Amino acid sequence: MNQSSVCYYFFILGSHPAISVAEILAYFKTNKFDFSVLAAGYDYLIINTKNQIESNILDFIGGSIKFGKIEKIFQKFPSVEEIYNILPAADKIFFGLSLYPVKVKNKPIKNIFRIGLDLKKYLKEKNRTARLVTSKQENLSAVVVVKNKLLSDNGAEIVIINQQQNYFLGKTLDVQPFVELSKRDYGRPQRDDRSGMLPPKLAQIMLNLSQTDKYELILDPFCGSGTVLQEALWQKRTNLIGSDISDKAISDTRKNLTWLGQEYNLPVNNIKLVKTNVVNLPKFIKPNSVSAVVTEPDLGRADLKPSNQLAEEARLKNLYIQSYEVFYNLLKPKGLVVMIWPVFFNTKYLDIEKTVENIGYKKIIPLSKDLLNNYQLNKRNNLQYARSGQKVAREITIWQKV
Numbered sequence: 001m002n003q004s005s006v007c008y009y010f011f012i013l014g015s016h017p018a019i020s021v022a023e024i025l026a027y028f029k030t031n032k033f034d035f036s037v038l039a040a041g042y043d044y045l046i047i048n049t050k051n052q053i054e055s056n057i058l059d060f061i062g063g064s065i066k067f068g069k070i071e072k073i074f075q076k077f078p079s080v081e082e083i084y085n086i087l088p089a090a091d092k093i094f095f096g097l098s099l100y101p102v103k104v105k106n107k108p109i110k111n112i113f114r115i116g117l118d119l120k121k122y123l124k125e126k127n128r129t130a131r132l133v134t135s136k137q138e139n140l141s142a143v144v145v146v147k148n149k150l151l152s153d154n155g156a157e158i159v160i161i162n163q164q165q166n167y168f169l170g171k172t173l174d175v176q177p178f179v180e181l182s183k184r185d186y187g188r189p190q191r192d193d194r195s196g197m198l199p200p201k202l203a204q205i206m207l208n209l210s211q212t213d214k215y216e217l218i219l220d221p222f223c224g225s226g227t228v229l230q231e232a233l234w235q236k237r238t239n240l241i242g243s244d245i246s247d248k249a250i251s252d253t254r255k256n257l258t259w260l261g262q263e264y265n266l267p268v269n270n271i272k273l274v275k276t277n278v279v280n281l282p283k284f285i286k287p288n289s290v291s292a293v294v295t296e297p298d299l300g301r302a303d304l305k306p307s308n309q310l311a312e313e314a315r316l317k318n319l320y321i322q323s324y325e326v327f328y329n330l331l332k333p334k335g336l337v338v339m340i341w342p343v344f345f346n347t348k349y350l351d352i353e354k355t356v357e358n359i360g361y362k363k364i365i366p367l368s369k370d371l372l373n374n375y376q377l378n379k380r381n382n383l384q385y386a387r388s389g390q391k392v393a394r395e396i397t398i399w400q401k402v
């Protein structure tokens with residue numbers, strides 16, 4: 001491969017691979033990267049590009065676990081010598097290996113532990129000292145990679161990705177910033193477990209799916225504790241409005257944003273916060289000014305008696321439809337609404353798609369047809385985020401004003 005111009009990069013995808021891939025593609029599109037997808041598998045995506053990708057990209061995209069550079073492509077499993085050639089040159093090194101996909105037809109492709117031992121032996125023969133980092137799981141987690149200093153100058157996590165006859169040999173450049181993500185989730189001053197909060201990484205994903213640059217105006221009209229605004233600030237976005245019907249939500253959001261601004265020296269003064277019912281937003285925001293609405297509204301309850309459950313769904317439908325009507329006038333032409341809708345018991349969708357279309361929106365399907373062989377959308381072609389045991393899953397819907 002011509003390394004002087006085109007570079008090959010890999011992403012190891014998170015727990016919801018379709019969401020991770022949709023986010024990566026949206027991020028590249030927004031940032032006007034000239035790229036193409038070289039290989040797509042359940043837990044990885046390999047792309048090539050002439051653009052330089054910053055090694056801290058995982059600070060700003062929420063859905064991927066590892067990011068790295070492909071050094072060489074082979075037609076058979078790389079030899080110990082080939083792997084040796086990409087290790088750091090220092091006398092004393094730490095290294096570990098991960099192999100993707102973890103299993104093919106229920107069997108690992110190779111015994112990665114064995115390869116690690118062979119490599120260690122090879123290093124010893126070359127009079128070099130090396131510590132092999134292993135883990136109980138098949139592959140090294142982000143935590144193991146960081147705690148064992150594999151991202152330092154003397155360290156390396158070697159990643160081998162197999163797709164059909166190709167073996168991509170690469171090195172991890174960065175992993176999901178789990179400490180920072182956890183701090184922005186559990187370490188912020190205000191949390192509201194009763195109304196619910198987005199995980200920060202999902203807020204980042206939604207912001208990236210909105211395909212807006214950092215200067216465009218983003219609105220979260222159900223801002224709750226402010227997770228979307230907080231992550232937007234973290235992504236260095238400068239043009240933000242948050243609103244909510246509740247005093248407590250506005251006060252929590254303000255406290256969380258102030259905290260984030262102080263912790264990381266980010267400018268919060270320009271963020272506008274308004275206490276209002278979503279239906280009254282036109283009093284506060286100019287028509288045709290918003291580039292994207294990014295929001296998780298009230299998702300309702302899933303623990304009611306069947307008759308009350310129906311009433312609950314009717315209430316939500318009404319709230320959502322009213323919201324889309326309001327957003328229509330506030331949005332710029334072609335503006336997007338990236339909004340979570342509830343999926344009760346993981347299967348029961350909110351039946352409002354036709355109505356939203358009739359208001360004047362076009363539905364955006366987040367993955368192209370060729371990728372749908374590898375990554376699954378839900379039954380109505382949307383992304384879906386669910387954690388085990390949850391009664392209400394989150395459907396990530398994307399609509400464009402036409």
Ligand SMILES: C[S@@+](CC[C@H](N)C(=O)[O-])C[C@H]1O[C@@H](n2cnc3c(N)ncnc32)[C@H](O)[C@@H]1O
Pocket residue numbers: 195196197198199221222223224225226227228243244245246249276277278279295296297298299319
């Ligand atoms: C699930 S919470 C949002 C949580 C938020 N995504 C976060 O991560 O912190 C839903 C929010 O919608 C607000 N809300 C409900 N009905 C509303 C309405 N009609 N207008 C504006 N806000 C409303 C609630 O006060 C609540 O704060």
